[in-house]
Amino acid sequence: MPELALPELQRKPKKKKKETSEPRDLLVYEREYWGSGFEYIAGIDEVGRGCLFGDVVAAAVILPQGLILEGVNDSKKLSEKKRDTLYDIIMENALAVGVGYADAETIDRLNIKQAARLAMKRAVEALDVTPHYMLVDAEKVDLNIPQLSIIKGDANSQSIAAASIVAKVTRDRLCKEEWDTLYPEYGLPVHKGYATQFHREQIMALGATPMHRRSFLGNLLGEQHTLF
DSSP, X not given: OOOOOOOGGGSOOOOOOOOOOOOOOTTHHHHHHHHTTOOOXXXXXXXXXXXXXXXXXXXXXXXXXXXXXXXXXXXXXSOHHHHHHHHHXXXXXXXXXXXXXXXXXXXXXXXXXXXXXXXXXXXXXXXXXXXXXXXXXXSOOSSXXXXXXXXXXXXXXXXXXXXXXXXXXXXXHHHHTHXXXXXXXXXXXXXXXXXXXXXXXXXXXXXXXXXXXXXXXXXXXXXXXXXX
């Protein structure tokens, strides 16, 4: 018996071909300000804002005009191996790199937003080259330098993305090396200071260290468990 053709309405719709999106241009902002006469443009970002432990770390990066770094993106979207590779490329090619820190005591005293802004300011001040313009990831830096705050800047500006990679790699290495040597029981190389179950359990069992952010711990610890 010959196969009957299905009515038009019963036929399965053809699958649409996946649209290939054009790679995002991460130099849109840089080109605009280079074209306006700003030679040295610094991208600025920070990491560690949500951690229970350790400094918030910021980086400022000035890249040569027109340089395209393949693979540079928001550091959170990259593997650790990729970040390490790009970190080396950024450090080799950047005109200047500065890193700034704000420790747990400063975070508790000022609040995390103000401490992150302070770390950003310190990162810019650590640059060997004074930037003519600053592109900042969703923040304002308290310096008398023209600047633009860009929401999701690390996904829209190569300079900010490069700063996010430098800041992330710098902080992760502190967690795995210097800070882990000081406090090996807390598992810092694994969770990088964030509020994982293991990290919270260790705080409950051992108390908070001087590098834990007391303002972030809430009711997790009673005063009698806190170590100084």
